[in-house]
Amino acid sequence: xxxxxxxxxxxxxxxxxxxxxxxxxxxxxxxxxxxxxxxxxxxxxxxxxxxxxxxxxxxxxxxxxxxxxxxxxxxxxxxxxxxxxxxxxxxxxxxxxxxxxxxxxxxxxxxxxxxxxxxxxxxxxxxxxxxxxxxxxxxxxxxxxxxxxxxxxxxxxxxx
Numbered sequence: 599x600x601x602x603x604x605x606x607x608x609x610x611x612x613x614x615x616x617x618x619x620x621x622x623x624x625x626x627x628x629x630x631x632x633x634x635x636x637x638x639x640x641x642x643x644x645x646x647x648x649x650x651x652x653x654x655x656x657x658x659x660x661x662x663x664x665x666x667x668x669x670x671x672x673x674x675x676x677x678x679x680x681x682x683x684x685x686x687x688x689x690x691x692x693x694x695x696x697x698x699x700x701x702x703x704x705x706x707x708x709x710x711x712x713x714x715x716x717x718x719x720x721x722x723x724x725x726x727x728x729x730x731x732x733x734x735x736x737x738x739x740x741x742x743x744x745x746x747x748x749x750x751x752x753x754x755x756x757x758x
Contacts, residue, residue, distance in 0.1 A: 624736045624739060625736055625737065627736055629653070629736050630719060631644050632714075634685065639707065640708065641708045643683070646730075647732070648732050649679075649732060650729065650755055651680070651682075652680060652681070652728075652729060652730075653685070654684045654726075655684075655685050655719070655725060655726045656687075657686055657687045658688050658690075658693050658694055658696070658697035662724065663743070665743045669746040670705070671705070673751075680755055683705075684705045684706065684707035685707070685716065686707060687711060689711045726739065727740045732758065738754070
């Protein structure tokens, strides 16, 4: 019994994740440039230089990603001045496309099933979002679902 309680607690902690905010090894360093295409969409980070960018790694099968999606989409629609680049690690193209339709996902998104871009950023959990400043430097890292409509996040982005 005690083992099953411990196991459930570990699974819950892993699924919830944490917002570690700053990640000392990445903060202030240039964001790795990438150009990824899934045959339908392409994203090239360098083309967003001069803008504050939210780089979001996600998957359609990830419970925290699913929980985060409504606030991320709402933020995107309310603040189009902050481009959101969403990189999915979905292996299944069908599941990815179904999610986009079901959630009315209108972000600039691309599927990267080999996780090449995620590897460049040393992603450790899903969802994970990097804030990249106008000069192309990583300023903050969020791990797990965020409420993107929290006024504190918008205040922070306006300082960049």
